[in-house]
Amino acid sequence: MSSWSVVSDGESQTLELGWRLGQLLQQSALVLLQGDLGAGKTVFARGVARGLGVDPQIPITSPTFTLMNHYHGRLDLYHFDLYRLSDPDELIELGFDDYAYGLGVTLIEWPEKLANPETPGLWVDLKRIDDEHREIVFFQKGETHQELISALQKKCHFPLDNNLSKAEGM
Ligand SMILES: Nc1ncnc2c1ncn2[C@@H]1O[C@H](COP(=O)(O)OP(=O)(O)O)[C@@H](O)[C@H]1O
Numbered sequence: 001m002s003s004w005s006v007v008s009d010g011e012s013q014t015l016e017l018g019w020r021l022g023q024l025l026q027q028s029a030l031v032l033l034q035g036d037l038g039a040g041k042t043v044f045a046r047g048v049a050r051g052l053g054v055d056p057q058i059p060i061t062s063p064t065f066t067l068m069n070h071y072h073g074r075l076d077l078y079h080f081d082l083y084r085l086s087d088p089d090e091l092i093e094l095g096f097d098d099y100a101y102g103l104g105v106t107l108i109e110w111p112e113k114l115a116n117p118e119t120p121g122l123w124v125d126l127k128r129i130d131d132e133h134r135e136i137v138f139f140q141k142g143e144t145h146q147e148l149i150s151a152l153q154k155k156c157h158f159p160l161d162n163n164l165s166k167a168e169g170m
């Protein structure tokens with residue numbers, strides 16, 4: 001199993017990592033974002049959305065109460081936040097499987113709430129080191145997205161270029 005661990009030294013680096021991933025995505029993908037409150041899951045998701053070409057005017061926030069936000073980009077983006085999910089059956093009613101295994105990109109905050117902790121996909125684990133630093137580990141479960149982690153790693157030469165993020169209107 002390939003994995004890649006990086007330290008982001010500020011919000012803009014986490015945004016850029018997400019943005020690079022979003023740019024790389026060419027087909028359906030399931031990305032699971034785990035980490036405590038404030039770890040940077042939504043910041044990362046915002047980057048992915050921008051990388052997928054979602055209109056920068058549209059704010060990307062945690063769908064804490066709606067469970068899922070749908071955005072239109074180069075690919076459809078379904079952004080879930082399962083923090084308030086009390087029963088995994090709610091997800092079935094929401095048509096979760098159609099999204100997660102459909103044609104678009106699905107991002108899931110709080111994947112710990114899924115019934116299957118081994119859900120195949122690209123997993124991203126974010127950990128707070130201090131106010132500005134986060135350890136971000138990319139790894140995969142199952143046989144999907146084999147190439148994605150190494151492709152992302154190649155695209156990201158640390159230190160990441162913060163000016164680039166600003167130039168791209170993020
Ligand atoms: N390196 C970093 N990466 C991501 N966010 C960071 C970083 N440093 C500080 N932050 C701050 O941490 C917070 C992360 O919030 P958010 O992405 O909403 O967290 P989560 O969705 O994991 O609860 C933001 O206020 C952001 O500015």
Ligand SMILES: [Mg+2]
Nearest residue numbers: 041042062109
């Ligand atoms: Mg969030």
